[in-house]
Structure formats: C-alpha cells, structure tokens
Amino acid sequence: MNYATTFLRTLAVRHKVQTLSMSSAVHENVKNYYGSRLETSDDLQTNAACVMPSRPLPKSACEALKQVHPDVCKRYFGCGLVIPEKLEGCAVLDLGSGSGRDCYVLSKLVGERGQVIGLDMTDEMIVASQKYVQYHQEKFGYSKPNTMFVKGYMEKLSDAGILNNSLDVVVSNCVICLCPDKRTVISEAYKVLKEGGELYYSDMYASKVVPDSFKEDPVLWGEGMAGALYWRDLITLMKDIGFSTPHLVAGSHIVVHNPDLQRKTGDVKYASGTYRIFKLPQNSKTRALVTYKGTVPDCAECFEFDASHSFKTNVQVEVDAEMAAILQNTRFSTDFDITMLDTPDPNQSSTPQYCHLSPFLLADKLGSSVKQCSKTGH
Secondary structure, three states: OOHHHHHHHHHHHHHHHHHHHHHHHHHHHHHHHHHHHOOOHHHOOEOHHHOOOOOOOOHHHHHHHHOOOHHHHHOOOOOOOOOOOOOOOOEEEEEOOOOOHHHHHHHHHHOOOOEEEEEEOOHHHHHHHHOOHHHHHHHHOOOOOOEEEEEOOOOOHHHHOOOOOOEEEEEEEOOHHHOOOHHHHHHHHHHHEEEEEEEEEEEEEEOOOOOHHHHHOHHHHHOOOOOOEEHHHHHHHHHHHOOOOOEEEEEEEEOEOOHHHHHHHOOOOEEEEEEEEEOOOOOOOEEEEEEEOOOOOOOOOEEEOOOOOEEEEOOEEEEOHHHHHHHHHOOOHHHEEEEEEEEEOHHHOOOOOOHHHOHHHHHHHHOOOOOOOOOOOO
16 A cells, blocks of 8 residues: 555545544534523524425415424424425435424324334433324324334434335435534435435525634534535535435525624525435436326425426426436326427536525525514414
8 A cells, every 4th residue: 555545544534533523512512502502492593493484385284283282383493394295105204303393294294104203313302202292193093103203313324223215205404504414414314215215305505605613603503504505515415425406495584683693604694495305216318298187185286396397287398307207206206197208308418507496596586584473383
C-alpha cells in the first residue's frame, strides 16, 4: 500500500470519526431540546409548527385528525403535512414520530390491515406516544392495534428492527433538518422501502448553504435552522442515492420570531417544503400518454400529484419518462391507463433547471407565509 493510499484512508477514517462525534453531540442536544425543554409547540422560536399548508388536507385526513387525542396534538412540532394519498393497507414508517400525531392520522388512513411504525430517539416522546395506542385502536374500531412506536436512530434503522425492502411509504415531519448526517438518513430510508415505495416528507430548507458557525449553536440546531439543507442540495442528494427527482408538493415561508435568532441567522431565509420521492426500477427512457381514472380516494375529479402535475379524470395528458415510470411502478399504477410512446424523452439528455422545485418560489406564488392556525390541529 503506497503513502497516498494510506493518507487518503487515514483522512476518511478521521472524517468518519468526526462525523460520528458530531452526530452524537447533536443527538444529545436534540433529545434534551424536544424531550424536556419544549413542552408544547408554543415553545418553538419559529412558526414552523403553525405554517398552514399551501394546499388543503384531503377530507379523509381531516376527519382522521379530528379523532386524534388532544394531548397528542399539543406536542406537535412538525412543519408541514405528511399525508400522501392512497394509503389503505400500506406499511408506513414515520421517522422522528415525536408525540405520534402523524402516526395516529396515518393509522386511521392505512386501515386495520395496514401498519404504522413510529421511530424516535427520545425516551420522553416514545413514552408519550405509546400512552395513546389503545385509545386510538378503540377510537378507530380496530380489533387490534396497527401502530407501534420504537426507540431508535434514523441513521441505523436495522438496529431498531426495521427490515430492508419492507415498507410502502416512509414519512417524516421536520426532523431530518435536526440530523447532521442527512446522506445516511436518506440512504437508510432508501434501503427499507420496497421497489416502487415512496419517501414523502416535510422539512425545513434554507435559501442558501447554512454557515458552519450555525452548527455551534444548540438552539439553532434544536429549531432546525443549523441543520436545514439548501433546497438545491436536496435534489443532488436524492439522485446520488438512487431516488427519483424530488417532486415538490407544498411550500410555505417560515418566520423566525425570536430577535436573537433573527440576528444570528442574518440573511438566511427558511421555508417548509413537502416533497415526494420514489424508489424506482430502471427508469423508462420514453414519454407516455396517461389517463387518470378518478380512483384515488378523495380525488374523484382531479389528482393533484404535486405542485406541477394535476391529473383530471378521463383527460389524457403526455408525461415525461420519469413520471411515466412513477405511475407505472408505484401504488398508483392501477389508477392510470398508460400508453408508452416510441419517441425518446429529450429531457433525459438535457440538464434540468429545477427552479420549479424551490419551496421559496412556490410559497411566493401561493402567498403561503405566516397564517394563524390552531396549535392542536382541530
């Protein structure tokens, strides 16, 4: 082994040790912040837990939310909505499940045949969420619970008993911004998803790369601002790991209330962005003609797939190769008539701009900044 190889390996090991050390410190800070420092969403220093979604919740999700115990909603710290369509019978994992609010909404939507797993690293949150398993089982009329909560880390899902290729959907609500090693978190999500599975999550994003100095402040970490990803870096990260291009579903501006944090963050702006990303087989290279059948629950007349794609019932439209692959290989395959075209997709060989994937531009377009909302979700 020559000197250059030895030197590079030494650097790699040193970087890994530094990353693990930082991750451990951040984990302890976040545990303390959310486990004992924050009692309710009112204690947050931004409006992240109170940002109204830039599109309404489906009727079934609204009805499910009304049935969630008020004490569970009280300790909700998310920054968006993580309720994708057509969940009946699905196996769903919630990364950083907190009080369990989203898990219990999902529990209702997946039905008794489905399964919901909430994963959190904080003892206090696991105990708090587990208290209401039986309550929601009885509330939903199930003969047995379909929801469980496990303690563990997003970076080590196998240690928490989560099997590879076992899940239909992975969701997360403003938690990945609290993790220093996002590549490992996203890679773990990719592993546990089945082929055709979906990662559907909301998170806090920054308007530019966050300075390293932010990462030395425990409050900025706890609020998600130190670990917020520059939104363009999300696209590169997802593609590198093997996921599809992220599809922006919703976006809202996040406002910092605390004057001291405003001073610390300077000209860095924040937004909540909800994206859906898929684990696909080898992408098709050709475009397709697709016709939506009107069969997705709550979407009889129109299926709003994301902020850029809206499929009207019985109206044929042409889609690019990646969207064709999504509609062919996911749980939505039975909801579309699909005719593949012979012509190759020119977008496959061009460099995409991705401006339409900015949560900041979408928030500007829809005017979805700060709005008053109920802290309980009712």
